Amino acid sequence: MNNILSLFCFLCVTLSIAQVQVEVLPPNYIKSIILKGNSDISGNPVIQLGQSLTLEFDDIIGDEADYYYTLEHFNYDWTPSDLIKTEYLTGFDNLRIINYMNSYNTLQGFTHYNLKIPNKDTKSLKVSGNYMLKILNVNDELVFSRKFMVYRPIAQVKVAIKRSRDLKYINSRQVVNFSINSPDFLIRNPESTVKVLITKNHNLKSSIEVLKPQYTIGNELIYKYDQETSFQASNEYLQFDSKDIRSTTLDIGRIELNELYSHFLFTDRSRATEPYTYNPDINGQFVIRTLQGENSSIEAEYVWTHFKLQNYDPLEGGELHLYGAFNNFVLDDSTLMKYNKESGLYENTLLIKQGFYNYKYVLLNKDGFLDEGFISGDFEVTENEYQVLVYFRDLGARFDQIIGYGNASSLNISN
Incomplete structure (x- = not known):
């Protein structure tokens, strides 16, 4: 009986881990992937609900292969949300990318693909939160995927970059302090309903998760951690x-x-x-x-x-x-x-x-x-850009929405 119980617990843990989505890396013949919003920032962009998203990539085989795209919605921890597709998407996906061109006058031939969302088929995203754009081939095999985030500007996020209060790291680390203010939106029980993600230079892979505010002043949530929200300052690229x-x-x-x-x-x-x-x-x-x-x-x-x-x-x-x-x-x-x-x-x-x-x-x-x-090297005066994403799941809600987004540059670092 104990063995059966242990096996059941193991399977449950394995299944929960397997549900966490990670990006699938492209094969060697897929090059120069650009996923961006309204700015030139590529990678895992953050866009406001209603803004456009653009994907570009090259296939250096150059045979005008057919590629298809799908969009999926995820929770804060990148587990699939409980929403069905019609609840977060207006229109259709799982469609072929029809905008492509072959290279011109180049030694290396390639086919360049361009996808814009929204388009005539995929009309809009309905809700904020974490999304993943998946690219599939004609055999319905996943070629690569990229994460992006969509926010709805309900809360105001003020971000400030500070030097570390730990003298050991005062010259080598940068600390992100921020506050969340929602005068027109009631955030109930923020210690359990609000989660925060901090990224440096739009890089999800070195992000820091912050779950609880230190204290509140009226409707404002205050986060003034030191070690918990500190990043290596590194150096200019x-x-x-x-x-x-x-x-x-x-x-x-x-x-x-x-x-x-x-x-x-x-x-x-x-x-x-x-x-x-x-x-x-x-x-x-x-x-x-x-x-x-x-x-x-x-x-x-x-x-x-x-x-x-x-x-x-x-x-x-x-x-x-x-x-x-x-x-x-x-x-x-x-x-x-x-x-x-x-x-x-x-x-x-x-x-x-x-x-x-x-x-x-x-x-x-x-x-x-x-x-x-x-x-x-690590230098506290290095110019880095930091992004703060605020996730909110109300009591009884079925998904995590992003209600605020703020950013700041370390050019304005202070003590």
């Missing part, structure tokens, strides 16, 4: 611009042409022990562009981009990875920096579409902890 396929730059030291162009970046080195230098970046984002054509979406070339890093600090079982929005801040075999005994450098090569890119090197420790400052 490195960058390169390959818009001119045939010209070297301050970042691109050498160019070769075989079947495709190859760009060899100058060797990077550790900045952890160097003084902070302000170098404006776009917080890890990228922009597709080319000087060799008018329409960058189909006329930008794909380039073999070679990265090299000089590092003398022991990794102690960890791994060095490339990091940025070019692949939605994912760490996998494609981003791994491998040590070359002949050159004495860590090296990697990625097939990347022409454009302006931010990137940095991070250490993935053997315990799974991501250290952004191991190579870049």
Whole structure:
């Protein structure tokens, strides 16, 4: 009897874990995925209810394959919500992406796909909350998926970036303080009905969850945590611009042409022990562009981009990875920096579409902890952008809605 009970509990836990949705990574032939709202921020965008969403991607097989899209609604913890499709979507999904073009005058052929929501079939999203856009092939197999969030501006969210109150981290961490005010919306029992998600530079993978306000003043919920809402400040991103396929730059030291162009970046080195230098970046984002054509979406070339890093600090079982929005801040075999005994450098090569890119090197420790400052260093004056999402589920409600969104830059950091 005890064995049966244990097996039942195990199956229940396994089933609950399996329900938590994670993004499916694209195969190697899917490149340059851009998912954005009304801004140029790509990755996991936050849009207001009623605003548009745009997805772009390339298939470098270039055979005009058919792709389909579906939209699904999720709770705060990315478990499926209890809503049926007609409750959160006006119109239809599971439709073929009909807007696509083949590349023009490029060495690497590809088919470029473009999807806008809303459109004539998928007319609108009805409710706020977490969503996932899934792309499927003609065999109904999931090719890749991306998360995005939709908010309804009911509550006002004020965000301030502070230095850490812990003297050990005062020069290396940034703390997010915020308040939630809803003068026209009654938030009952906020300790159990309100949840908060904080992200840095629109990166869900390094987000922090905050469940309870510290105290309330009238209708205002106050969150002034220190350690619980602190982020590694890291450093400004490195960058390169390959818009001119045939010209070297301050970042691109050498160019070769075989079947495709190859760009060899100058060797990077550790900045952890160097003084902070302000170098404006776009917080890890990228922009597709080319000087060799008018329409960058189909006329930008794909380039073999070679990265090299000089590092003398022991990794102690960890791994060095490339990091940025070019692949939605994912760490996998494609981003791994491998040590070359002949050159004495860590090296990697990625097939990347022409454009302006931010990137940095991070250490993935053997315990799974991501250290952004191991190579870049951590400086409290680094410019980062922070986003705060407020989730609310009223007593008896069937889903988590997002009732507020606020952001702030660490340029205005204070004590």
